[in-house]
Amino acid sequence: MDEQRGHGYGGPPWARGAPGGPPWPLRWADREPGDRLPWRSTLLLAVFVMVGSGFAARNQPDRESLDALGRALLLLGSALLLLRHRHPVPVVFATAAVTLVYFGAGYAYGPVFLLVAVACFAAVVQGHRRAAWWALGLLWAGHLLIAHWLYPHLPPDGDSVAPWGQEIPVFGFVVAILAASELVRVRREQWAAQRAERAAAERRRADEERLRIARELHDVLAHSISVINVQAGVGLALLDTDPEQARTALTTIKAASKEALGEVRQVLQTLRAPGEAPRTPAPGLDRLPELVEQAAAAGLTVRTSTEGEPVPLPPGTDLAAFRIVQEALTNVVRHSGSRTARVVIGYPPGRGRVELRVDDDGPATGDDAGGSGNGLAGMRERATALGGTIEARTRPDGGFRVRAVLPLRPKETP
Incomplete structure (x- = not known):
């Protein structure tokens, strides 16, 4: 990848991470995210989600054990994140759908939430906040339907209605994702404005x-x-x-x-x-x-x-x-x-x-x-x-x- 594409706008040396330039967040924010597939971070995330979900399944015996279908869903959700910079809107809805299918199949609660969090983060940071909100809203609505109304017809057998109290941490998790994403988006806009002002100067x-x-x-x-x-x-x-x-x-x-x-x-x-x-x-x-x-x-x-x-x-x-x-x-x-x-x-x-x-x-x-x-x-x-x-x-x-x-x-x- 050439220097201009690797660092966005092809701006002055201080915006390309030259010695004496601004701290690392500005240089990181100046990169074009769609130029490369983020395979390193996605691979680490996939390993963490697979291992973490295995531990969660063993600690939640009332849920379905993590079989081949469950692992395939986790791998699919992780693989979708490879495209989160190039196609943030389809990825955020697709990961929300995969997560909802995962819960509907009766698998244990665990790090699968992280897949949606990363997809929403990427969408909001790139300016698609409405898509991220809709994806999280649909995921939460689907979770409410599964946990409180559709549970008799879905695995695991003999599952009971979920207490409403568990929705409080889920709501907190959603708010935290959106708040963190908005914070990073605002900071990136500020960094972009600083770059423009310094280039103009x-x-x-x-x-x-x-x-x-x-x-x-x-x-x-x-x-x-x-x-x-x-x-x-x-x-x-x-x-x-x-x-x-x-x-x-x-x-x-x-x-x-x-x-x-x-x-x-x-x-x-x-x-x-x-x-x-x-x-x-x-x-x-x-x-x-x-x-x-x-x-x-x-x-x-x-x-x-x-x-x-x-x-x-x-x-x-x-x-x-x-x-x-x-x-x-x-x-x-x-x-x-x-x-x-x-x-x-x-x-x-x-x-x-x-x-x-x-x-x-x-x-x-x-x-x-x-x-x-x-x-x-x-x-x-x-x-x-x-x-x-x-x-x-x-x-x-x-x-x-x-x-x-x-x-x-x-x-x-x-």
Whole structure:
């Protein structure tokens, strides 16, 4: 039997009994019961019922001795239990019928009750509680008929009416079977719900990680390729008339591509070696001068200023702030006719947040410059993930403004 069939749903490692997973009941409940015939447990049960019924017959001399017919009925009831996982409803009614025939033939009371108990247990656990209740109810009704009304016409000879008091333990036995079965059924449903919740959480974490990596790659590549695109155009235009300026453009392209390759390599390291610390620190606002230089290489003059007293930013907030400014400047290079931009980093006193503002004077050029169109969405996702906000809109004077507010303490992940 392959691993997926042997453990049900083919879920994550913790649901397949991997080290560090949940205790054995969950792994047992995760198995597909219909995949194998439970011959080991059935064989042990058959031996116990046969031996126990032999002892019961010797201790109840007023009942019929256990002959070939009686043993055949016990074996038949035990053999039916081999199919209790695949066909629980027919098995529970068949075992109840075999047990009723066994009692009607006058054989001794004993472990034969166990056959019905196991069949009912299997039916209830698999969700067929109504069938189990009906089977037990019919068995009990048949027992009442045999013990109190039909006994003169059935073996053993000279049998007398059974006292009504003996029905109390029979009733208790029925209730115990149903209660135990319902308890296991409820626990299995709880285990299944836990598995589903943990699998959903694993999928959410995987989706969030993929989204994070996609944002990082987009921001790295979009900025660097925009610089490369602009400089490549400059180099082509000046290749014949001004070779020295074309050489400068090619040098800028080389530097931008090298930096992009380094940042992409850093992002991909998290995929190849999850859990390991990165070899280089994640970028932050301390690298803002590098963005200014790269924008200048693309023909964009960037003026930066700081409002308030700078405070250290948490790593996640620092990275998000850097990427938002980077993407905003990339959009200016791509989509704006302005060749100047202003970046303001604000630290409002006592507010517990950092404010970013990137302005250009426009107007929009109307072309996409090869962009993916995911820049603004990526900025919003970064801000929202930290519990912050972001606005990106056209100013009344025709320019464009990106304004982000990021808390210094990111929101707790539920």
